[in-house]
Amino acid sequence: MTSAQHRFGGKCQRRNDDAPCNRFEMRTAVARMGGYASAWRAPAGSVRVFTVNARYGAGDGGVDPTAAAENPRHSFTVRMTHWVNAACFGVQVYSGIAILLAYPRFHWSEDGFDALPAFLELPLPFLIYTDIRGPGRSLHFLSAWIFLVNGLVYLWSGVRSGHFRADLIPRRSELRLRTMLGVLATHLRLRGTHTEEFERYNAVQKSAYFAVVFLLLPFMFLSGLAMSPAVTSVLPFLVEILGGHQRARTLHFFCACLLVLFVVVHLLMVFISGFVKRIVGMSVGYADKENH
Template identity: 30%
Template structure:
């Protein structure tokens, strides 16, 4: 148990820590029907015709070896590291999920339209209910780093491990393709499907089928399971992860539509997590049931032997992975800044070279606008903002200063006279929800043109009337490069009407190649500065300072 001060305890360890899973009954019925149909067919076949015959491939007879056999060192080591990285991804992914514990098949994320939720709460309709209000607690025994609203640190661990997962996968696939080991996994005949069904009938009727020695090959059902895990589930988990990138989706909306939309991709991403978890459980169960000691010798030592050395070394390896979970949890809470910086050092160069180069193109239409977008953040408590709100922001003036030749103060009317920019784009929140909205305002390119920043100014800091989660003025920064991308603006209109207060009135920032927390609401003033390092704690924003979010969240 981590000991929190009062402010952090309120956020991370709330009184309401209930956990519930609710699933749309249509999906429950469909799943149960599929499972029942498969098991019923298996039992009907057994009762009516007996257990189907399963012939062992003669190539898998250790006395007649003609195909691949054994486990080379590259297989054994990638197996271990894949287990490490995959379980770290699952644990951090669950913490990310609980920051918006609802999954949808629609990109609007309309309240109570989810197909599954991991919270006992329905969205209340009698008051403003923000996305942060909706975040739920997850025990650190399951999630990394666990507790509630720890999405910044969870993302850091997720992205650190995803590179290890991808690299391990590349090494494994290259090894398969450059040796004959691919024959273990890749089906070469359609007959494998009938053989896999015969094997399933045995399992479904609680009978172990004839098992080949795993040192030499797998039965048909195992081969299909391994093939699906390596060549379908792993790539699909990566591709659906990319479909949650605002930079990619607002540049190429068609990419997310390959998976049914951004939220469908998020749902599929979760189902891959479930699939990997189920695979691990079934995989380990079968290893135990079909000769635990011998199987551990295969994958740990690369030997077809009956000694207990492989078993003990394998259990030691599992213990190392569990210790890695514990260490990652402790480091997340003891040294969060170091984890944030480690993730930045790994991820930011990749993003700068790839996703950050993409400029948004806006192809959404008015009929795609979401009926409602989740509000987020606390309304400003400052009396000057309330006074401006009460008179319709008539006397509001945006202050523009810092390293500029022409400091400015602009009213909303003056901004309209300068020129109106419009866009319809998808908003992506770090918590996981999305929504499509039309925005109207003054482009950041026009502000840059009018203020004429000095060459030393590379960053723009946007300051809010609102506060951060732990108090203090909310702010965030954007590079001038991103501020000049299409659609970047200070919006005073949303969906054809004046911006409402819960969405950031009088002005909110829009930069469509990044996640929503970078888009400051209730903007009071902006300053041109040399770098994000000279503002706040030097991390690039209030959430980056206090909650360890990313400086450049293109995904």
């Protein structure tokens, strides 16, 4: 294993061009490289120089397994919660389809039944008088609670480790329209991910993950609880703020569609950017960058 010296000078791009880097950002950036760093604390207003000892294998473009194990691309908690979430989401979709087949009509009001006009009616078999809805609801509810507990573990770990700040919250410079359009254009052309991009999330990925983790999933749980008479009998404000049980069900369905779309695009990009590399990285924490 070789140790190469890299020196970074300049000003941080976290908030704006004049914002200095702090220790947390330096450690986060260096962790992406699988190394460690020390910083020379320069006087105010001058350039700070970071000395980084990168522990990648020399000249082969790969990752030294020992160093990568010490600084994995994904932490154990992220990997564990990712696969539990994947399993729970699959069960949620399966059981959700069973519930949907029982009554594929959506209403934008408090009440909803056959005699009332539907806000949206899907061209699906109408199986309300079969036994499919009961088991579907039970499985849906059970997997949702596992999903919730697993998500709380992920949130606790993300806040404690700085994962959210480093990987999921876009910097101001990344939210510029030109930057976002450039990344989107690359994705729309179905181009694979470059080797150096394997170590970090781009602006579109950060924005999408942030929306899923902090907006869509919390709303799914909120709207799901609002449909439960047992829950709303104790916490009636849940259904009141969403405009009734049937409107909560409609909003729950639309939010679920967005999550399914996100997963489809996510899987597509995994295949485009290197299926084996991504799966290995999310399973063991690191992967050879040349392994596609």
